[in-house]
Amino acid sequence: MSEINLKGTNYRLTKQRRIILEELKKVCTHPTAESIYKIVRKRIKNISFATVYRNLDFLEKNGYVLKLKIKEKKARYDGESKPHRHLICKCCGKIIDIFDCRGIIIRSKELKACGFVPDCGCLEIPGFCKQCEAKAKHLTINRFAPAKHKIIL
Amino acid sequence: MSEINLKGTNYRLTKQRRIILEELKKVCTHPTAESIYKIVRKRIKNISFATVYRNLDFLEKNGYVLKLKIKEKKARYDGESKPHRHLICKCCGKIIDIFDCRGIIIRSKELKACGFVPDCGCLEIPGFCKQCEAKAKHLTINRFAPAKHKIIL
DNA sequence: ATATTTATTGCGAATAATTATCAATAAGAG
């Protein structure tokens, strides 16, 4: 189990923060704030939902947890703060962690030309999980360009 | 300029849809629904905001436009539906298109093992734009793990 | 053309995730 050393800062390791972090580190999923709230409430009966939001924000801003950058209604958090990538299934929404990624190579002259420095420490990679990929094979739908209609250029 | 051929479908190319698409293709930015609404209203004075949302959704679902998958409050749309990538500056939020990307190589045994098939036709790559990268060099802050405090494991 | 069917629109209300407010409380410093 991990501990936080807040010496030399104005921040405090409150019971709320400690327990939110502990619980988030216990699960291997990528829970929403609501889900974390429900779990934490078992240990702090009267914790406020706002406190959970505030502290997830605090923990993320200070590098203790990750907040996924996917476009979903509800934000998702990750108790593992070590840089790693997430595979996001475009079909079922499943999130798969990959930790062994030795590098992401983006072959683009434009990228080099504009001087952009990729930081893929927390990168969400869209695609299709094994199960959905298998299902998609039977369909004629083009997953990559889902146009039903023709575009005349 | 592009045209839509809706023959053989139940969908209609209404004035609203045509103008939303036309205007979205005119700009090289990645506007929000609100921004598109403001532009389109110049041509259709009484268009409803809900119509803009509905039709952006329609156009995206049918492959005419892209909807960025970044975690921002407001959704952002792209009139260019051809597969391409976006560089997202973690510092200033700038969005840069790259079209010449010949491929993204993800070196991971875990990825291969789980059978996930990446589909990076619309991938958002985080990092730092030239300007922000230059600024960041002067700082001691570790951009990759923004923790202000120490974590004792 | 005109009538009929069905998709789409405009309006306003509803939803829902997140944030802000603020008095009360708890934690650390002196």
Place this chain on the structure above:
DNA sequence: CTCTTATTGATAATTATTCGCAATAAATAT
């Protein structure tokens, strides 16, 4: 033990997006 400041809990506010529905417009049948 007192003082200062950070944090909390409760609740209200915000805001992007969606929903419901009658009115309208577009395609199809007559």
